[in-house]
Amino acid sequence: MLFNSFHFIVFFLFGTLFFSLLNNKFKWPFLLGLSLFFYGYWQWSYLVLIGLSIIIDYFCAQMIVKRPERKKVFLVFSILSNLSILGVFKYAFFVTSTFSSLGSFLGLSFDPFTMKLLLPLGISFYTFQSMSYTIDVYRGQILPEKSFFKFALFISFFPQLVAGPIERAKNILPQFCSANKITAEDLVKGLRLILLGYFLKVGVADNLAKYVDVIFSNTLVLDTFSALLGTYFFGLQIYCDFWGYSSLARGCAKFFGIDLMKNFDHPYRSLNISEFWRRWHISLSSWFKDYVFIPLGGSQHKLLRNLFLVFALSGLWHGASWTFIIWGIINGLGVIVHKLYQAHLRKSIQSKMSNGLYSTLCWFLTFHYVMFSWVWFRSSNISLAITYFERMVSLTYRTLDAYQLPDIRTGVLAIILLIILEVFMIKKRAIGIFPKFFRWGLYYACLFFLMFYGQLSSEKQFIYFQF
Amino acid sequence: MKDFYKNLFLFILPLFILGGWFEYKLHRVPNSYNFKRDQLAKVKNEVQAIFLGTSHIHFGIDPSILKEVKGFNLANVGQDIIVDSQLILKLRPNLPSLKYVIWGLDNSSIGSLIQDSVEKWRNHAYRRYYQIAGSDSFISKLDIMNWSAFFLLGQSTSLHFLKNNFKINPVENINSLGFQKSRVKQGFEKKAEKDAADHELLFHQENLVVIKQEILLTKKRLEGKGIKVLFIRTPVHKSYREKLSKKMHNAFDSFKSDLDFIDYPEDLFTTQDFADSHHLNNQGAEKLTVLIEKAISF
Numbered sequence: 001m002l003f004n005s006f007h008f009i010v011f012f013l014f015g016t017l018f019f020s021l022l023n024n025k026f027k028w029p030f031l032l033g034l035s036l037f038f039y040g041y042w043q044w045s046y047l048v049l050i051g052l053s054i055i056i057d058y059f060c061a062q063m064i065v066k067r068p069e070r071k072k073v074f075l076v077f078s079i080l081s082n083l084s085i086l087g088v089f090k091y092a093f094f095v096t097s098t099f100s101s102l103g104s105f106l107g108l109s110f111d112p113f114t115m116k117l118l119l120p121l122g123i124s125f126y127t128f129q130s131m132s133y134t135i136d137v138y139r140g141q142i143l144p145e146k147s148f149f150k151f152a153l154f155i156s157f158f159p160q161l162v163a164g165p166i167e168r169a170k171n172i173l174p175q176f177c178s179a180n181k182i183t184a185e186d187l188v189k190g191l192r193l194i195l196l197g198y199f200l201k202v203g204v205a206d207n208l209a210k211y212v213d214v215i216f217s218n219t220l221v222l223d224t225f226s227a228l229l230g231t232y233f234f235g236l237q238i239y240c241d242f243w244g245y246s247s248l249a250r251g252c253a254k255f256f257g258i259d260l261m262k263n264f265d266h267p268y269r270s271l272n273i274s275e276f277w278r279r280w281h282i283s284l285s286s287w288f289k290d291y292v293f294i295p296l297g298g299s300q301h302k303l304l305r306n307l308f309l310v311f312a313l314s315g316l317w318h319g320a321s322w323t324f325i326i327w328g329i330i331n332g333l334g335v336i337v338h339k340l341y342q343a344h345l346r347k348s349i350q351s352k353m354s355n356g357l358y359s360t361l362c363w364f365l366t367f368h369y370v371m372f373s374w375v376w377f378r379s380s381n382i383s384l385a386i387t388y389f390e391r392m393v394s395l396t397y398r399t400l401d402a403y404q405l406p407d408i409r410t411g412v413l414a415i416i417l418l419i420i421l422e423v424f425m426i427k428k429r430a431i432g433i434f435p436k437f438f439r440w441g442l443y444y445a446c447l448f449f450l451m452f453y454g455q456l457s458s459e460k461q462f463i464y465f466q467f
Numbered sequence: 468m469k470d471f472y473k474n475l476f477l478f479i480l481p482l483f484i485l486g487g488w489f490e491y492k493l494h495r496v497p498n499s500y501n502f503k504r505d506q507l508a509k510v511k512n513e514v515q516a517i518f519l520g521t522s523h524i525h526f527g528i529d530p531s532i533l534k535e536v537k538g539f540n541l542a543n544v545g546q547d548i549i550v551d552s553q554l555i556l557k558l559r560p561n562l563p564s565l566k567y568v569i570w571g572l573d574n575s576s577i578g579s580l581i582q583d584s585v586e587k588w589r590n591h592a593y594r595r596y597y598q599i600a601g602s603d604s605f606i607s608k609l610d611i612m613n614w615s616a617f618f619l620l621g622q623s624t625s626l627h628f629l630k631n632n633f634k635i636n637p638v639e640n641i642n643s644l645g646f647q648k649s650r651v652k653q654g655f656e657k658k659a660e661k662d663a664a665d666h667e668l669l670f671h672q673e674n675l676v677v678i679k680q681e682i683l684l685t686k687k688r689l690e691g692k693g694i695k696v697l698f699i700r701t702p703v704h705k706s707y708r709e710k711l712s713k714k715m716h717n718a719f720d721s722f723k724s725d726l727d728f729i730d731y732p733e734d735l736f737t738t739q740d741f742a743d744s745h746h747l748n749n750q751g752a753e754k755l756t757v758l759i760e761k762a763i764s765f
Contacts, residue, residue, distance in 0.1 A: 006610070006611045183468075184468050184470065184471035187471055188471065440478060443478070444481075444482075447482070451617075451622065452622050452625075452626050453622070454622075456618070456622065
């Protein structure tokens with residue numbers, strides 16, 4: 001069930017209505033049922049896998065505390081189980097097909113066992129969340145949750161199940177245990193976040209997707225202008241898609257009295273690539289920091305190697321394809337170069353220009369670095385990504401009509417509205433400080449835009465749902 | 468909380484009022500489905516011949532030209548053979564004088580289904596205006612297009628109506644017997660290759676069996692009621708015909724082999740008879756209608 005579908009709206013309205021009518025004792029079982037229904041609605045077989053992950057990690061966490069002398073065994077079992085699930089369902093085909101390609105490249109007749117299984121939605125998100133729980137219990141940072149159903153809800157809580165944020169048990173579980181009085185302020189904030197989410201997803205991202213899809217499917221015949229247009233449009237599409245999802249997830253969670261962590265903090269305002277990664281997909285960055293980067297030695301031991309590894313893994317986490325790994329490595333190299341620059345060159349360069357000019361230059365470079373790296377993320381394979389860059393510098397020109405693109409004005413209008421929104425949010429962070437007539441006018445304008453210019457009928461999946 | 472619910476109510480109220488008004492206005496805008504349904508109801512006792520098919524018949528047969536019989540054009544854009552079949556079986560009991568059903572077939576329609584195309588939204592119109600083409604599943608009943616004209620027509624069309632204060636009449640070019648006059652598109656030969664490629668995409672070999680079975684079953688049921696069922700091939704421009712694959716041509720030849728098929732030389736139709744590469748214009752429609760009347764000799 002997609003957040004931007006009519007079915008979800010019906011599901012959410014009835015879900016919240018019943019939830020609010022229930023006695024506290026029945027709220028969490030109901031929410032668990034709602035979450036499992038939400039996930040099973042895509043495909044009932046998905047529930048088997050998530051159920052397996054829940055059972056393993058619940059059991060392992062309990063055993064870590066009950067049998068401290070063997071806690072390492074249970075931790076390893078939990079991690080291996082989760083990684084095996086992920087490996088089989090997400091990476092098996094990638095690994096075997098890579099070996100097959102390598103074999104044929106070397107001229108060897110190599111026909112490995114290949115299987116292409118259905119990739120369950122959000123598998124990367126919930127396995128990482130589940131693993132973090134067991135690791136935190138192992139480290140003694142949290143106590144294991146006694147109630148199996150509350151733990152199951154922590155893993156399957158529907159607003160964040162399929163595309164994050166990858167929550168931590170210490171943030172969410174106590175909220176399930178508290179009485180959770182939902183205030184009017186929660187509901188107002190939730191509604192604002194939901195409206196913002198729909199505006200970004202249906203109003204901006206999906207409008208840009210119309211052009212991006214056409215441009216990237218014409219990679220072989222692109223001219224310079226269209227290739228550049230596709231690059232920037234995709235950069236803005238994924239920005240709004242992910243921001244939209246994050247807002248919707250947080251907004252929906254508010255209706256159940258749950259505060260999800262902030263997963264997105266205007267990353268395109270970043271002045272360097274390290275800052276970008278502190279603002280983009282915050283929960284994933286902090287997951288890799290806490291569970292991979294620091295155990296590898298962090299910034300104290302072999303910093304550059306650690307950074308490289310973390311970003312390559314982060315790329316692989318996004319998808320079982322070499323394009324994602326290259327995208328991760330490019331970002332990792334960006335962070336490494338930035339660290340080296342900060343250590344050796346920053347002071348001398350910064351002193352030669354005004355702060356304003358320096359910041360603008362930093363922003364410009366970061367923004368474009370990120371934009372061009374997205375080409376790897378969006379391309380289906382390495383060869384197409386290279387061709388895309390070749391077409392970008394081909395200095396050729398074709399009219400947009402040649403690609404039969406939809407009217408470009410809607411895309412431009414969507415971008416203008418996004419820029420206005422960003423500027424608005426820099427100046428005044430809380431909309432609540434404006435007078436009521438202004439706020440309501442803005443909400444109505446937003447709804448009007450969505451109704452007439454949003455991609456209501458396309459019900460396009462969120463980009464991060466595929467991970 | 469009380470304040471919140473009060474504000475929420477006040478915020479939603481204008482939306483409901485405006486939305487309701489907008490839906491009401493959109494529902495009142497005539498469309499080819501309810502227009503044809505209503506026009507047919509007016510002549511239901513006299514109609515002797517019904518024409519079925521896609522846009523090729525919708526724009527290609529003008530029953531007002533027929534001299535010997537009273538005909539009605541029930542074809543529509545993207546109307547697939549399954550819908551044709553459901554429509555005629557549903558409406559037949561109310562057409563006491565019906566003697567002929569003339570079914571338009573073309574290279575694409577014999578292998579394509581509306582639900583596989585961008586025109587699948589039209590199924591909702593059949594559900595709403597003719598109570599056919601529906602699904603009994605609970606999920607399909609939840610589909611907003613089943614009851615919202617805004618979602619059925621789409622955003623740009625709805626906005627277009629609003630901007631013009633709902634004074635547009637989308638059926639002004641459809642006559643009382645269901646024929647729609649077409650607008651000629653200049654230089655359509657250049658688009659013929661794309662038109663053919665689009666139709667090839669809609670064509671699926673595996674649909675042929677299902678569609679043929681549906682046709683034969685409907686034919687049998689209609690013949691059981693004393694109604695003669697005839698099939699015609701709608702003419703296409705040579706620029707389009709030449710771009711169609713051999714697979715499509717062969718499929719059509721094989722499909723029509725055991726049907727009562729009215730054929731005519733393709734070269735009877737020249738460029739001046741077409742609105743685009745595969746639709747007749749008004750002149751072409753007149754020519755085809757006369758030709759069919761002669762061939763059938765009602």
